[in-house]
Amino acid sequence: MATAADPDASGDGADEPDPDSPEGRGGAAFVLPAGPPDTGRTPLDRRRILGAAIRFIDTHGLSALTMRRLGASLGVEAMALYRYVPGRDQLLDGVVETVIDELYGDPDVHLEAAHGWQDYLQRLAHGVRRIALAHPEVFPLVATRPPAAPWVRPPLRSLRWVESFLTAMTSCGFSEDSAVAAYRAYSSFLLGHLLLEVSQKGVPINAQDAGESPAPTADLSEYPTVVRLQELLSMDESAEEFEEALENLLGRLEHVRREGRSPAEPESFT
Amino acid sequence: MATAADPDASGDGADEPDPDSPEGRGGAAFVLPAGPPDTGRTPLDRRRILGAAIRFIDTHGLSALTMRRLGASLGVEAMALYRYVPGRDQLLDGVVETVIDELYGDPDVHLEAAHGWQDYLQRLAHGVRRIALAHPEVFPLVATRPPAAPWVRPPLRSLRWVESFLTAMTSCGFSEDSAVAAYRAYSSFLLGHLLLEVSQKGVPINAQDAGESPAPTADLSEYPTVVRLQELLSMDESAEEFEEALENLLGRLEHVRREGRSPAEPESFT
DNA sequence: GCCCGCGAGTTTACGTCGTAAACGGCTGGG
DNA sequence: CCCAGCCGTTTACGACGTAAACTCGCGGGC
Numbered sequence: 001m002a003t004a005a006d007p008d009a010s011g012d013g014a015d016e017p018d019p020d021s022p023e024g025r026g027g028a029a030f031v032l033p034a035g036p037p038d039t040g041r042t043p044l045d046r047r048r049i050l051g052a053a054i055r056f057i058d059t060h061g062l063s064a065l066t067m068r069r070l071g072a073s074l075g076v077e078a079m080a081l082y083r084y085v086p087g088r089d090q091l092l093d094g095v096v097e098t099v100i101d102e103l104y105g106d107p108d109v110h111l112e113a114a115h116g117w118q119d120y121l122q123r124l125a126h127g128v129r130r131i132a133l134a135h136p137e138v139f140p141l142v143a144t145r146p147p148a149a150p151w152v153r154p155p156l157r158s159l160r161w162v163e164s165f166l167t168a169m170t171s172c173g174f175s176e177d178s179a180v181a182a183y184r185a186y187s188s189f190l191l192g193h194l195l196l197e198v199s200q201k202g203v204p205i206n207a208q209d210a211g212e213s214p215a216p217t218a219d220l221s222e223y224p225t226v227v228r229l230q231e232l233l234s235m236d237e238s239a240e241e242f243e244e245a246l247e248n249l250l251g252r253l254e255h256v257r258r259e260g261r262s263p264a265e266p267e268s269f270t
Numbered sequence: 271m272a273t274a275a276d277p278d279a280s281g282d283g284a285d286e287p288d289p290d291s292p293e294g295r296g297g298a299a300f301v302l303p304a305g306p307p308d309t310g311r312t313p314l315d316r317r318r319i320l321g322a323a324i325r326f327i328d329t330h331g332l333s334a335l336t337m338r339r340l341g342a343s344l345g346v347e348a349m350a351l352y353r354y355v356p357g358r359d360q361l362l363d364g365v366v367e368t369v370i371d372e373l374y375g376d377p378d379v380h381l382e383a384a385h386g387w388q389d390y391l392q393r394l395a396h397g398v399r400r401i402a403l404a405h406p407e408v409f410p411l412v413a414t415r416p417p418a419a420p421w422v423r424p425p426l427r428s429l430r431w432v433e434s435f436l437t438a439m440t441s442c443g444f445s446e447d448s449a450v451a452a453y454r455a456y457s458s459f460l461l462g463h464l465l466l467e468v469s470q471k472g473v474p475i476n477a478q479d480a481g482e483s484p485a486p487t488a489d490l491s492e493y494p495t496v497v498r499l500q501e502l503l504s505m506d507e508s509a510e511e512f513e514e515a516l517e518n519l520l521g522r523l524e525h526v527r528r529e530g531r532s533p534a535e536p537e538s539f540t
Numbered sequence: 541g542c543c544c545g546c547g548a549g550t551t552t553a554c555g556t557c558g559t560a561a562a563c564g565g566c567t568g569g570g
Numbered sequence: 571c572c573c574a575g576c577c578g579t580t581t582a583c584g585a586c587g588t589a590a591a592c593t594c595g596c597g598g599g600c
Contacts, residue, residue: 043548044548044549066585066586066587067586067587067588068585068586068587076549076550077549077550077551078586078587078588079549079550079551079588079589080548080549080550082587082588082589083547083548083549087587087588088586088587088588140413140414143410143413143414143465143469144410144413144414144469146469147469147470150470150504151496151500151503151504153466153469153470154466154469159490159492159493159496160492160493162493162496162503163492163493163494163495163496166495166496166499167495170495176498176499176502177502179499180499180502180503181507181511183503184466184507184511185511185515187466188462188463188466188511188515189462190462191461191462191465191466192458192459192460192461192462192463192465193458193462195413195461195462195465196423196424196457196458196461199413199414199416199417199423199424200417200420200423220429222429222430222433223429223430223432223433224433225433225436225437225440226421226429226432226433226436228446229436229446229449229450230421232446232447232450233421233432233450233453234420234421237451237454241451241454241455241458245455245458248518248522252518313577313578314577314578336556336557336558337557337558337559338556338557338558346578346579347578347579347580348557348558348559349559349560349578349579349580350577350578350579352558352559352560353576353577353578357558357559358557358558358559
């Protein structure tokens, strides 16, 4: 696999575009079940509200989402929302759930491991990454909201996906111990990478939000290494990083699967 | 390769307690510079405010932190805080910064890689983990707040630590490319693991917070695998997982270091 | 045709939030 | 003795989430 990009990479660089980025692809993981943008005299229901909320957060940022403003974006007073949603917190829970459920509409992600577990995990990971990149303002919510049940971890928030994951893995030769261990390793890998990636992308893309000053860039005189490596540090290699860590994880899991035990070997590299 | 790690790394037996958990240890990473609980006629300053804020979040949860309540916890009106802190957002930034700065007070974490880079990374990882476990309610903030500069990633929020990291790695034989790649891999590993761990721990430990219903545990009849593995899934193996993934990462980085290039090999398993 | 209940959306209202601005009182140097 | 400056308080405003009361239009019994 092609390794280091040359320093010619000015910003996005990359000969081929990131396959998961929203504009670089057909655009699954982007289809909300709601119909036209937000016009229409359809008489308001839960799905429409959730769709509008996601659109609103994507556009204006999470911190700008207000019951009043969300109502306004639907041509309705704030209190009307309360007929369909118990409160703001549950609305946000619904947003998270809806976003994760976009996985079902993604033709590249399968509920079953028809072509092996590595294919399954690859597709799932890229599907979740596509969602994270399509809704960068929503994704921190996915990571931050408390899970419904203690064992349901972000970012695979729905029990249905946990079920799918565990079934896929056990049906591919993982012991139950190993499947659970794989679930843990996989979800923490996904969460870490994607959260970092959107938090990195979210700042430059989205001008306003938390009212933070963009980057005063204080005196860096005390940090010569940071200064020297500034260009390297600010390169966006998210896609390659993601791919490589995913590959490594799959290798690690293959090792786990063959052992049939919970993972633990001091060395695993060549 | 057994990475030279001081804190009894290899033995991942469940019999001995988690070395990073707050009560299982001497308690570095727990020392705030503030003195007695909150009594005292000391005339209020920024450090005292930040300390009180951290204490407040640890006790009552992030969502309960209010300028008025924080003021009250210091025996002062809310507006008094504004003389020392520009606003709530900057207060939270200060909280994050203060929490990360606890690393400096941790005798087990070194700014320089005197005993090799693996020892350095081990100590740093455990130091950060100790902080995350000591302040589970603060840690999501560490991950979520926008970074000051795009290249400063959570959870190593301060330029000083980035500088330390890069210097340590390059001084141990990493090329600059590799050091930056290691920084990325390491921070995303840390963030993912710790965020998942505290979000998992935070729910059962802390009764109230976001007003979420604890866990109604809806009908699980559609998810037989989840039900069957429920016990396995709800086991807390955070410490072992952390250790194992860290070990794996170190192995991966050793590989990177020897190549002297940015990390990428299609396969790495046996 | 009349009425009436009822579901969908609105109005009003309350308490809390972050914070701007004016205010008060202590304190130490001329 | 006075007064300037610091430090904390008071007051006030607009926005927030949401409870409760209200309005309005429509479809089915009489």
